[in-house]
Amino acid sequence: MSLLKETVNKIKPIDKSLYDIAQRHLDNLTKPPGSLGMLEEFARRLVAIRGNKNPSIDKKAIFTFAGDHGVTEEGVSAYPKEVTKQMVFNFLRGGAGINVLARHAGADVVVIDIGVDYDFENVEGLENKKVINGTYNFIKTAAMSRQQAIECVEVGIKLANEYANKDYNIFGTGDMGIGNTTPSSAIASILTGKAVSDVTGKGTGITDESLQRKISIIKAGIKLNNPDPQDPLDVLAKVGGAEIGGIAGIVLGGAANRIPVVIDGFISTAGALIAYCIEPKVSDYIFAAHNSVEKGHTVMLQKLGLKPILNLDLRLGEGTGAALAMLMIEAGLKIYKEMATFVDAGVSNEVQN
Amino acid sequence: MSLLKETVNKIKPIDKSLYDIAQRHLDNLTKPPGSLGMLEEFARRLVAIRGNKNPSIDKKAIFTFAGDHGVTEEGVSAYPKEVTKQMVFNFLRGGAGINVLARHAGADVVVIDIGVDYDFENVEGLENKKVINGTYNFIKTAAMSRQQAIECVEVGIKLANEYANKDYNIFGTGDMGIGNTTPSSAIASILTGKAVSDVTGKGTGITDESLQRKISIIKAGIKLNNPDPQDPLDVLAKVGGAEIGGIAGIVLGGAANRIPVVIDGFISTAGALIAYCIEPKVSDYIFAAHNSVEKGHTVMLQKLGLKPILNLDLRLGEGTGAALAMLMIEAGLKIYKEMATFVDAGVSNEVQN
Numbered sequence: 001m002s003l004l005k006e007t008v009n010k011i012k013p014i015d016k017s018l019y020d021i022a023q024r025h026l027d028n029l030t031k032p033p034g035s036l037g038m039l040e041e042f043a044r045r046l047v048a049i050r051g052n053k054n055p056s057i058d059k060k061a062i063f064t065f066a067g068d069h070g071v072t073e074e075g076v077s078a079y080p081k082e083v084t085k086q087m088v089f090n091f092l093r094g095g096a097g098i099n100v101l102a103r104h105a106g107a108d109v110v111v112i113d114i115g116v117d118y119d120f121e122n123v124e125g126l127e128n129k130k131v132i133n134g135t136y137n138f139i140k141t142a143a144m145s146r147q148q149a150i151e152c153v154e155v156g157i158k159l160a161n162e163y164a165n166k167d168y169n170i171f172g173t174g175d176m177g178i179g180n181t182t183p184s185s186a187i188a189s190i191l192t193g194k195a196v197s198d199v200t201g202k203g204t205g206i207t208d209e210s211l212q213r214k215i216s217i218i219k220a221g222i223k224l225n226n227p228d229p230q231d232p233l234d235v236l237a238k239v240g241g242a243e244i245g246g247i248a249g250i251v252l253g254g255a256a257n258r259i260p261v262v263i264d265g266f267i268s269t270a271g272a273l274i275a276y277c278i279e280p281k282v283s284d285y286i287f288a289a290h291n292s293v294e295k296g297h298t299v300m301l302q303k304l305g306l307k308p309i310l311n312l313d314l315r316l317g318e319g320t321g322a323a324l325a326m327l328m329i330e331a332g333l334k335i336y337k338e339m340a341t342f343v344d345a346g347v348s349n350e351v352q353n
Numbered sequence: 354m355s356l357l358k359e360t361v362n363k364i365k366p367i368d369k370s371l372y373d374i375a376q377r378h379l380d381n382l383t384k385p386p387g388s389l390g391m392l393e394e395f396a397r398r399l400v401a402i403r404g405n406k407n408p409s410i411d412k413k414a415i416f417t418f419a420g421d422h423g424v425t426e427e428g429v430s431a432y433p434k435e436v437t438k439q440m441v442f443n444f445l446r447g448g449a450g451i452n453v454l455a456r457h458a459g460a461d462v463v464v465i466d467i468g469v470d471y472d473f474e475n476v477e478g479l480e481n482k483k484v485i486n487g488t489y490n491f492i493k494t495a496a497m498s499r500q501q502a503i504e505c506v507e508v509g510i511k512l513a514n515e516y517a518n519k520d521y522n523i524f525g526t527g528d529m530g531i532g533n534t535t536p537s538s539a540i541a542s543i544l545t546g547k548a549v550s551d552v553t554g555k556g557t558g559i560t561d562e563s564l565q566r567k568i569s570i571i572k573a574g575i576k577l578n579n580p581d582p583q584d585p586l587d588v589l590a591k592v593g594g595a596e597i598g599g600i601a602g603i604v605l606g607g608a609a610n611r612i613p614v615v616i617d618g619f620i621s622t623a624g625a626l627i628a629y630c631i632e633p634k635v636s637d638y639i640f641a642a643h644n645s646v647e648k649g650h651t652v653m654l655q656k657l658g659l660k661p662i663l664n665l666d667l668r669l670g671e672g673t674g675a676a677l678a679m680l681m682i683e684a685g686l687k688i689y690k691e692m693a694t695f696v697d698a699g700v701s702n703e704v705q706n
Contacts (some may be wrong), residue, residue: 032432095697204385334454334456
């Protein structure tokens with residue numbers, strides 16, 4: 001049996017009875033019931049996901065997958081393709097946004113070359129998992145073969161298994177890939193059924209005119225490749241990106257290992273949507289970090305049934321929103337584990353009207 | 354000259370030219386311009402507030418003011434008044450929500466008795482600044498005298514000065530006071546001009562029937578006392594609370610010392626609104642931590658011209674939202690201070706279309 005199939009088979013629904021146990025404990029804490037809102041929901045979900053009344057999230061990993069996109073030759077991005085490689089080096093030196101915010105959140109950043117069009121050879125600190133030297137231009141041919149798409153997802157699964165074995169207990173996802181809002185919008189349109197123009201935005205900051213071109217290119221790519229909306233691996237292969245496949249693998253592998261996965265913004269959510277269309281039970285294990293500025297993000301989050309934690313107008317990617325959201329999820333768990341109960345604190349909890 | 358007057362005179366508008374200097378630095382960092390959204394705005398504001406191109410927020414204090422409310426005898430709260438005192442002891446033992454979240458954010462909690470109806474004598478760790486043994490029931494008489502209202506504000510100002518002298522560089526506000534959404538709704542209605550029913554919610558969780566009674570009581574209190582909407586100290590005295598006055602003092606004292614003040618939820622925002630109506634320039638120095646569930650909060654934030662940082666359905670108070678928001682503000686400052694520039698990182702920033 002393939003690793004992908006085996007992983008999907010391992011994904012079980014979370015134990016909802018643990019929600020109720022966590023809820024009872026939260027209601028004994030010295031605060032009006034429910035008054036810590038989403039923080040309490042984070043705690044209930046962590047208990048149910050981990051299958052443990054006393055879970056920890058003290059080892060955090062953010063997986064930042066880098067890949068290039070053939071479609072950039074159509075001028076869909078404000079930045080040249082070389083920036084993908086340059087940013088990988090920036091990640092490894094600790095100078096990028098994700099490095100700063102991961103340090104703030106106490107998370108380790110795992111940088112993965114899954115599809116950059118550059119030969120890194122033996123660069124220290126980089127996970128060398130290259131599947132492709134940049135995807136093909138999807139308005140001319142499929143972005144990848146089906147086999148390559150599966151390999152990308154399996155790269156993510158293997159990393160999830162490896163880091164689960166190293167006792168990491170919360171994962172975040174991130175991306176780096178000039179041009180990657182273009183395949184993400186294509187995936188969003190195909191898998192949600194929305195029009196391309198309803199799920200395509202300005203990415204890192206293109207002009208109105210370039211946005212119209214980007215929409216036309218996505219439409220042309222979908223028309224040429226005719227991906228099957230019922231077959232997420234076909235969609236990933238034909239219009240996707242290597243890093244999007246890697247992220248899908250982290251989501252599947254996280255769920256199979258009962259590890260919560262905090263998905264970042266638009267690109268990560270496209271990856272999560274691929275995973276969800278492979279196995280819908282993954283949504284039990286996902287936390288949506290934030291609501292990105294990028295059009296189409298909300299549509300995908302609705303399909304996944306997820307409410308974003310933060311609304312800070314972020315649109316950087318890399319896993320930056322995931323790092324920030326981890327701080328809020330951890331806050332919820334600390335409330336659950338550290339607050340005094342009414343009995344311990346000698347506080348009256350008799351509601352009088 | 355009174356301390357209050359002297360403090361108000363010290364409040365200067367922030368230096369907007371520092372915004373532009375901070376903006377230029379942010380635009381040199383290895384990310385698309387503006388892609389970290391509100392995080393970048395936090396950094397710009399901190400630079401302008403502190404008047405320093407390289408500000409720090411490494412000493413954080415959250416001031417949690419406790420006070421009782423005579424109006425609780427009308428049954429406006431779900432909890433008995435004794436809970437205020439019990440929760441003060443819980444704060445001092447470190448078991449409350451604010452203790453947990455302040456630890457998470459690296460902030461110190463300063464617990465102040467400004468108006469609790471209980472004699473704490475020499476309880477260790479408590480700031481004894483009592484102005485009143487609980488306010489009077491404002492449907493029978495004014496909640497406090499004008500002199501007491503001024504004293505409450507000056508308690509906050511003195512604490513702000515003291516902690517500024519101890520090199521704290523960011524303040525948060527919080528409250529504990531059974532029944533205190535009632536005076537806060539009264540203040541919101543008077544100072545924004547909105548109907549009482551538009552700014553009154555269920556507080557810690559009263560029934561629909563009790564909500565109707567709460568609205569009637571607030572209306573009756575306003576009618577009896579007839580506070581002057583042009584005179585915020587008159588409003589604070591007649592329908593306010595001691596802790597609300599203390600919070601107003603932290604906002605004024607923070608602004609006078611060029612220290613950013615993160616206001617928590619509904620009650621803290623009522624305090625900030627009192628401060629704003631005394632001196633509108635304070636809004637330059639305020640960060641609104643979150644958008645509380647409590648009806649009326651949004652109305653006050655609009656009046657203050659502030660956008661809430663978090664939307665986590667919180668309604669606990671104590672300063673809990675302020676602690677969480679400090680983590681996001683600090684993230685913005687770390688981005689500003691720790692990220693590599695395009696030149697340093699050898700990343701191309703030439704936009705190509």
